[in-house]
Amino acid sequence: MHTLSFETRKRDEFVNLTRQIQDYLEREKLTDGALLVYCPHTTAGLTINEGADPDVRRDILAALTRLVPLQGDYRHAEGNSDAHIKASLMGSSVLVPVANGQLQIGTWQSVYFCEFDGPRSRKVNLQFLPGSH
Amino acid sequence: MHTLSFETRKRDEFVNLTRQIQDYLEREKLTDGALLVYCPHTTAGLTINEGADPDVRRDILAALTRLVPLQGDYRHAEGNSDAHIKASLMGSSVLVPVANGQLQIGTWQSVYFCEFDGPRSRKVNLQFLPGSH
Amino acid sequence: MHTLSFETRKRDEFVNLTRQIQDYLEREKLTDGALLVYCPHTTAGLTINEGADPDVRRDILAALTRLVPLQGDYRHAEGNSDAHIKASLMGSSVLVPVANGQLQIGTWQSVYFCEFDGPRSRKVNLQFLPGSH
Numbered sequence: 203m204h205t206l207s208f209e210t211r212k213r214d215e216f217v218n219l220t221r222q223i224q225d226y227l228e229r230e231k232l233t234d235g236a237l238l239v240y241c242p243h244t245t246a247g248l249t250i251n252e253g254a255d256p257d258v259r260r261d262i263l264a265a266l267t268r269l270v271p272l273q274g275d276y277r278h279a280e281g282n283s284d285a286h287i288k289a290s291l292m293g294s295s296v297l298v299p300v301a302n303g304q305l306q307i308g309t310w311q312s313v314y315f316c317e318f319d320g321p322r323s324r325k326v327n328l329q330f331l332p333g334s335h
Numbered sequence: 336m337h338t339l340s341f342e343t344r345k346r347d348e349f350v351n352l353t354r355q356i357q358d359y360l361e362r363e364k365l366t367d368g369a370l371l372v373y374c375p376h377t378t379a380g381l382t383i384n385e386g387a388d389p390d391v392r393r394d395i396l397a398a399l400t401r402l403v404p405l406q407g408d409y410r411h412a413e414g415n416s417d418a419h420i421k422a423s424l425m426g427s428s429v430l431v432p433v434a435n436g437q438l439q440i441g442t443w444q445s446v447y448f449c450e451f452d453g454p455r456s457r458k459v460n461l462q463f464l465p466g467s468h
Numbered sequence: 469m470h471t472l473s474f475e476t477r478k479r480d481e482f483v484n485l486t487r488q489i490q491d492y493l494e495r496e497k498l499t500d501g502a503l504l505v506y507c508p509h510t511t512a513g514l515t516i517n518e519g520a521d522p523d524v525r526r527d528i529l530a531a532l533t534r535l536v537p538l539q540g541d542y543r544h545a546e547g548n549s550d551a552h553i554k555a556s557l558m559g560s561s562v563l564v565p566v567a568n569g570q571l572q573i574g575t576w577q578s579v580y581f582c583e584f585d586g587p588r589s590r591k592v593n594l595q596f597l598p599g600s601h
Binding site: 368388397425429432443444 | 509560
Binding site for chain 1: 336365368371373374375376377402403407408409410411412413416419420422423424426427428430460462463464465
């Protein structure tokens with residue numbers, strides 16, 4: 203298992219991890235199977251969506267905030283219930299197929315860390331799972 | 336890795352891929368582990384839910400459209416921000432256990448491709464991950 | 469593949485499965501890779517979120533019920549369309565990295581079975597996928 207560490211800069215933010223993940227595959231010569239990208243935090247998640255137009259990330263974050271506002275009928279006393287809920291809506295991991303050492307994501311896809319309670323020091327864990335032969 | 340290609344026929348639609356996925360396992364004699372079904376598109380996703388009553392699929396699609404309407408406070412200029420948001424809510428992949436060459440889904444479960452910006456030519460990638468023994 | 473069976477006690481409930489999953493890894497001496505925890509039901513799901521303060525679970529369930537009420541524009545005649553929709557929002561599985569025989573979840577994370585149509589007899593399937601090395 204390998205860990206990527208990074209800093210987030212806003213309360214709500216999508217951080218593009220695609221290049222670092224692809225670099226890890228190449229460095230470790232991992233060729234065929236799937237890569238698990240796992241978020242060990244409870245107020246952040248992972249998703250795969252468009253990498254080209256930054257307005258897509260903005261629209262996803264805005265929709266999540268409209269559906270799950272910062273203030274609401276919450277009991278958790280830390281003031282970040284919205285972040286926990288958004289984390290479960292996005293999910294704690296993504297699993298990406300790998301072939302010939304390349305992430306098999308679509309042309310328009312990027313892998314995003316979804317920060318919902320930043321800015322913070324964050325990390326994700328990478329675990330490669332070999333495919334069948 | 337194997338690719339399934341198909342055409343969707345509506346803007347919002349659930350396409351049942353269960354039989355094609357099971358056929359792939361049998362053709363390739365893949366027996367024990369898990370099958371990753373991955374969507375390389377950014378305006379579509381994957382989910383597992385009831386295969387018996389088509390009203391369940393209709394109700395899921397209707398709820399998603401109520402929560403994330405076609406028109407809204409969106410900046411992405413292509414007019415399909417709702418589809419990107421729904422894709423992240425459903426997720427880009429499902430991972431299904433396989434034992435004795437059979438998908439280990441529940442009696443009422445089917446694997447669905449979730450089209451949110453059709454009709455289009457679409458595909459999913461299949462990657463088998465062997466289990467431990 | 470291994471099956472965990474249990475009873476849920478409320479209509480909506482998060483059941484913490486973390487200890488049973490960790491026990492399974494130790495009993496089977498599974499050390500490095502990832503564990504797939506799979507829900508074969510269509511009105512329940514799985515998520516990973518905070519295990520410390522029970523108010524977080526309560527807030528996630530309350531937010532899901534606000535977004536997807538019990539009564540609504542539903543056609544499925546069994547009266548549990550909300551549960552099917554919530555199941556797809558949470559997802560049918562979680563995949564957790566494992567290193568040195570330990571679940572690599574974060575300090576505050578627990579693995580939850582999400583009951584949305586209980587009380588019922590439920591189960592999850594566990595499938596270990598070995599890592600590379």
